[in-house]
Amino acid sequence: MTSTAEGSARRVTINDVAHVARVSRQTVTRAMNDMPGISVATKDRVLGAARELGYHPSRFGRGLVRHDHHTLGLVISNLINPYYPELASAVVNHAAERGWSVVLLDSSGADQQRTMINQMGDQVDALIGYLALDRRELDVSMPGLPVVRIDAGDARHAPCGVRYDHGPGITELVDHLIGRGVRRPVMIDSSPAGQFSTRARDFVKIMDDRGIDVPVLHTGGDQLEHGIRTTEEVIATMPRTDAIMCFNDITAFGALKALRQLGRDVPGDVAVVGMDGLAAGTYVTPQLTSLALDMTEVAALAVDIALGRLNGSIEPGSRAARPKVRHRLVIRESA
Structure with a gap:
């Protein structure tokens, strides 16, 4: 138990541990359940934070954990546009090769996306795709959750992402x-x-x-x-x-x-x-x-960055965290 500023007691939550350890809620779950996919240093930092705060996960929550399971959240903005189904298909295929399942989030606008991401936050180990929410908001609502943007902007806004080179x-x-x-x-x-x-x-x-x-x-x-x-x-x-x-x-x-x-x-x-x-x-x-675009290449890079963030092999803002994919000219009948 810990005390709030008002002096009343409340139960320590997984969010508290994630905040102190500077990781995602999913990483806390993996550390507490001795699951693969995170580095030893990260695990030690999480366990230390849990001990410091007196955190004890519920037996029910622990019973829901599968040690061999990773879930990726894929955020897109319009399934009617054939671009997104092609991207989603490539992401699902590459994620499956890595042993990941994929939760698809199709949203329009920041407000809808904010609601849906907050609802699915505990279900995913990482987010990739087209996110309307800025980095600061995601850091507050989902501290430590790896986020990989597709068609990423500048490094300050998107320290992890696949960039397009037109x-x-x-x-x-x-x-x-x-x-x-x-x-x-x-x-x-x-x-x-x-x-x-x-x-x-x-x-x-x-x-x-x-x-x-x-x-x-x-x-x-x-x-x-x-x-x-x-x-x-x-x-x-x-x-x-x-x-x-x-x-x-x-x-x-x-x-x-x-x-x-x-x-x-x-x-x-x-x-x-x-x-x-x-x-x-x-x-x-x-x-x-x-x-x-080579959608297979885009998907593979995005999924592998997310995996690298989880296991600690890729640092935000590094070259490995921001690869480029070039467009290539395909000449057909219309030109």
Whole structure:
């Protein structure tokens, strides 16, 4: 037992031990139950904190523990978008190879994600994916829980995460488009007006380096309907456009549909390019040219970073904690 500031007694919880030992609740469980997956030093620190606080886990809680079991929480934002099922499939497959199970969390917006993550916190050993919550909030609500962001930002925000490197692939794409005679390209970006995704910035800059100006239209979304609506606007206001670069493959599918309805030939009149390299790009006509990601590589890196954080072999902010995956140009019929 320990005392609060008001002087009343309360039972010491697993959260107290996690806070003192600077680890996750799941790591406390592993240490208290002599489970594999954590370093000796981490285990000793947890047991020391438990002794200091007088923590004794319930027999019921201990009976729920499986010594051979790890659970990974995968956070995504829209299962309707084929990108996320492809990512989820790759994560599940690689996690299974490592002996992990996966809990899938599909949420929209920070508020819903906050509620769902707090509810599942005791069920997972690590979180990976697209998290809307910032690092400080996660550190408070789930101290010590390994978090691995996919398409990670700067190291302060994402000390552990898989980074995407668009530059080389976009450079190859730009040279390919210019080589086939493109001179009036347009970028359809998912960002709100006045903001630019890194994809849009890279495409505009590399085109500008080659003397070609690229108008950017902001859709405020990255779904099929955004691609349709914005492509209709492109053709209405810039009818001589000869290439459309889309934020992702889904908006590119919308561009293909709009151009077909408007009677524009692809790629004869307008080339269309997406980004992500979804398998669905081979199901449309014409097949979609795209800057593709190796989802298997992304999943393997993310899962292995989470495992490395748990066993202490990977330090936050290190090169091993922030690997890069490059997009590669896959040329198909649309360009």
